[in-house]
Amino acid sequence: MKISKIQLDDSMWKGANSGTFKKAQILREDMTNSETLLWNKLKDKRLLGCKIRRQHPIGIYIVDFYIHKYNLVIEVDGEYHDKQEQIIKDKERTNFLEFNGLKVIRFKNKEVENDILSVINQIRNEIEK
Template identity: 50%
Template sequence: MKKFKSNYDDGMWKGSPSSSFLKAKSLRKNETKEEKILWERLRDNQLRGYKFRRQHPISLFIADFYCHQLKLIIEVDGEYHNAPEQLEKDEERTQILQDNGIKIIRITNHEIKTDISKVITDISLIIDEILAENQK
């Protein structure tokens, strides 16, 4: 289990380097069609009143969408994420983030394009799971 370095704070950015903020800004300006579709459903606290941020730095990573209150990341995966080397990198990244108390949902571009309502329902169900876990 790889924890974030101890000098990283427990805040929203978990000690992200300044270069991550520049990269995140660039990613926001160059969002994919699918990210834009999902963002339209997440922005302005539309999903059950939770605030999501897009292209949000956390440690050395940049999350497609992040809700700090829930410690929830939503990753939107295109075909690129099916390559064996990328699958391995994604799994390592997911494990590091989970080991640091962050839940990750991976959604494909295809799912967003074909049934955004189901995607939103699935995210809402994950939120229910997180809330139930937090009450234990």
């Protein structure tokens, strides 16, 4: 994916349009079990000391979780993300996000479901860098 300088946007939404915001609102009501499990931990600001947004629009994408204070995107991936076509799309998405100054970390559903404390610690380590 070739990214032009026009796409560089330092706002919280990186140029997301109204349609993306509407889709994000729908996705907040229909999160996966793993996303919900992680959200139930992350929504307590005391855990990491910052506000975390779920199903947050950034450009043409909607990220699972976003911490604006640390420019950090957190994605929770199911088996669908193991398919070759989706791996390519995820790489393009990550390239766009990183071009816009964001750090992206990914977790598999099973990681969240089987060891949520390790996931939280990895997120904590990332924001403490």
